[in-house]
Amino acid sequence: MKPFHSYQNPSLAVDLVVFGYSQQQLSVLLLNRKEAPFKDRWVLPGAFLQMEERFKDACSRVLKTKLGMDDVYLEQLYSFDEPDRDPRGRAISVAHYALVNPSKVAIAAGSMANDVSWFNINELPALGFDHDSIFQQALQRLRSKITYFPVGFELLDDLFTMPELHELYECILDTTIDRRNFRRKILDSEYIINTGKKREGSQNRHPDLYKFNKKLKKNSFQINV
Amino acid sequence: MKPFHSYQNPSLAVDLVVFGYSQQQLSVLLLNRKEAPFKDRWVLPGAFLQMEERFKDACSRVLKTKLGMDDVYLEQLYSFDEPDRDPRGRAISVAHYALVNPSKVAIAAGSMANDVSWFNINELPALGFDHDSIFQQALQRLRSKITYFPVGFELLDDLFTMPELHELYECILDTTIDRRNFRRKILDSEYIINTGKKREGSQNRHPDLYKFNKKLKKNSFQINV
DNA sequence: TCAAAAGTGTTTGCGATACACCCATGG
DNA sequence: CCATGGGTGTATCGCAAACACTTTTGA
Numbered sequence: 001m002k003p004f005h006s007y008q009n010p011s012l013a014v015d016l017v018v019f020g021y022s023q024q025q026l027s028v029l030l031l032n033r034k035e036a037p038f039k040d041r042w043v044l045p046g047a048f049l050q051m052e053e054r055f056k057d058a059c060s061r062v063l064k065t066k067l068g069m070d071d072v073y074l075e076q077l078y079s080f081d082e083p084d085r086d087p088r089g090r091a092i093s094v095a096h097y098a099l100v101n102p103s104k105v106a107i108a109a110g111s112m113a114n115d116v117s118w119f120n121i122n123e124l125p126a127l128g129f130d131h132d133s134i135f136q137q138a139l140q141r142l143r144s145k146i147t148y149f150p151v152g153f154e155l156l157d158d159l160f161t162m163p164e165l166h167e168l169y170e171c172i173l174d175t176t177i178d179r180r181n182f183r184r185k186i187l188d189s190e191y192i193i194n195t196g197k198k199r200e201g202s203q204n205r206h207p208d209l210y211k212f213n214k215k216l217k218k219n220s221f222q223i224n225v
Numbered sequence: 226m227k228p229f230h231s232y233q234n235p236s237l238a239v240d241l242v243v244f245g246y247s248q249q250q251l252s253v254l255l256l257n258r259k260e261a262p263f264k265d266r267w268v269l270p271g272a273f274l275q276m277e278e279r280f281k282d283a284c285s286r287v288l289k290t291k292l293g294m295d296d297v298y299l300e301q302l303y304s305f306d307e308p309d310r311d312p313r314g315r316a317i318s319v320a321h322y323a324l325v326n327p328s329k330v331a332i333a334a335g336s337m338a339n340d341v342s343w344f345n346i347n348e349l350p351a352l353g354f355d356h357d358s359i360f361q362q363a364l365q366r367l368r369s370k371i372t373y374f375p376v377g378f379e380l381l382d383d384l385f386t387m388p389e390l391h392e393l394y395e396c397i398l399d400t401t402i403d404r405r406n407f408r409r410k411i412l413d414s415e416y417i418i419n420t421g422k423k424r425e426g427s428q429n430r431h432p433d434l435y436k437f438n439k440k441l442k443k444n445s446f447q448i449n450v
Numbered sequence: 451t452c453a454a455a456a457g458t459g460t461t462t463g464c465g466a467t468a469c470a471c472c473c474a475t476g477g
Numbered sequence: 478c479c480a481t482g483g484g485t486g487t488a489t490c491g492c493a494a495a496c497a498c499t500t501t502t503g504a
Contacts, residue, residue, distance in 0.1 A: 081279050092274075180459085205454085205457075405469085429481050
């Protein structure tokens, strides 16, 4: 059999929309390009797919080597194929999005402090390549998914309070949600477990600490916007 | 700049899950392979992506040249990347699904009568490559999408009756739906328009003929299973 | 004891579901 | 005129949304 790679194939890359949540803000991780094309512009992190490498492996490689992140929630988003999306030549991008807890990873003031940065999703600069539209699609997917599937927990600490989860939902969905109805829906889904502990330190009543119920795979809930 | 294709890249293909509906049956179009690997096995139609070609163009090319189909509803599904999914070497498949009206296309008794065939989705043979899982994912997507988005019309004639649309939904979702509630939801969504004409020929009352409201883009409905 | 935030329960209203009758047609 | 399937309307029930009071805490 003639091996495939004797034919010419488009270049194949993964690009990553890395979402992070902290200080009641949803942010995306961007990279400042040091070379043409789009020199000095902000872009999504990404990498070319190596032979024998899975998409998720390539994504993990980027998250690990460029960003120092391990063990991250990853989901394939869409494959982008516009012939002119990369001025260097034909390049397909298989976009993914990732959900990380910024406090668990150490990007902030590392050696790449000027290269990598969190941007609030409402204050994004114009991105290079077609990364604006990749980001938009990722945001849309996240907003859709979080209303019926327990992905929000990936963005929080292992232990979190109900008000924190509630705020996360309001922030991502950019709306207000009745906290009492929200609480009931989430608790009814049984995706979170009250640990019995409480978050100390605040001046007011100490809220209960919950944890994500990892074992549960099939329950459903629906947060309406 | 060094052109991308001087590096080695995985082979890149599109694969198509072509759904058709006729005689109250949901079917998929399969191809009988004439060569190794998977000689004499049934597989999804597909093609390698040519340089400068978009996914949808490659899909259209397959639909046109191999199947004689034009102007078909197409949607990107997912990209499949298991390193061993093709024994000939590393091959990425960007899977799509298509919705066609079999009565509008001419596959049946053409020159490839032995190569191409419709299979009822409940009576599929074991497919070559990883096409079983591609098919399963496509079916799942179709079932999900049809409950909130007007894709069912792609499978019917330009003019169709309410009972026909109702039957289509019951068939695809593999369930029973109260026809009066179904009618109300569909009509409320305003995605279909009563043409005032009636389908003649049956012994019983002649049902109204509807057409799809192509202009409407944003209304929503929800068919629950 | 006060302000601020967290925990909890009840009422209300709309939308989905369940359900039944009349109408048109050809034989 | 009858059997068959198509068109239409209504009552009910459940869930989701709206809403208010009590509890805890540190200052």
